[in-house]
Amino acid sequence: MYVVIGATGNTGSIVANKLANQGKNVRVVGRNAEHLAQFKKAEPFVGDVTDNTAMAKAFQGAQAVYLMMPPNATIPDYKAYQQQVIESLGAAVEKNGVKFAVVLSSVGADKPEKSGPILGLRSLEERLNRISGLNVLRLRAAYFMENTLGQADAIKGMGSAAGPLRPELKIPMIATRDIGAFAADALSRLEFAGQQVQELHGQRDLSFGEITSILGKAIGKRDLNYVTLTRDQFRDTLIKQVGMSQSVANLLAEMAESLDSGYLHPLEARTARSTTPTSYETFVQEEWLPKYQEKRAA
DSSP: OEEEETTTSTTHHHHHHHHHHTTOOEEEEESOHHHHTTOTTSEEEEOOTTOHHHHHHHTTTOSEEEEOOOOOTTOSOHHHHHHHHHHHHHHHHHHHTOOEEEEEEETTTTOSSSOTTHHHHHHHHHHHHTSTTOEEEEEEEOEEGGGGGGHHHHHHHHSSEEESSOTTOOEEEEOHHHHHHHHHHHHHHOOOOSEEEEEEOBSEEEOHHHHHHHHHHHTTOTTOOEEEOOHHHHHHHIIIIIOOOHHHHHHHHHHHHHHHHTSSOOSSOOOTTTBOSOOHHHHIIIIIHHHHHHHHHO
């Protein structure tokens, strides 16, 4: 039995569907029964990741699990939420004697401070590492391409792209679909042992200057400009325009500052294994552009 946390999310849905389509027994976990109904070949389990009793039950009979920190952008105390999730999932794995776990972590999880929400992923890694007999593969993924979907609002609202990073700073970027595909492959094989780390760097490194150029070309605005936001401007935008809690916005602002300074960075050089197939141009055509067109129509 495979158990997938965050099954209706960007990575979990890929993991669940790929395993189920291979004929594996899959249990999909989520808070909403209607959303779980999309999985025709998997067993649904409705439960909250912070509920110790529910997660202990969800993991019954599991040989392998896919673990991640489901986003909760409006919660008043995000660090407390992360600790609840960590203990709930860790206890469920431990109680049920799960043998294999693939966990979605992040580039920067090696750092003990100043990493924003990534620090919680470091704590999740550490909790799993303390479980005797558990084989863990920690996927330290790069900056999500999906994080740039908000540029559709920025361009519509102010006529330019905007973000907290220097326009020339190149960072690895990955499409979440590729994380899901990598995780599903690792779970289907179960060839990892002990405590392993795999960084995932996406198709190539990109700067926000390059991203702005790609977006401008896609919408026929080749002179599209990029505005660098201060930490306070970025935090205020997340709170007032995106609707995030102050707790979440503060952590994301801290993470952005550490990315911009170079404090958060990959530990490994790019390899064929850490490079994934989806280019940013493909992501823009298939996911970003439809969102932008929808915003314009609205």
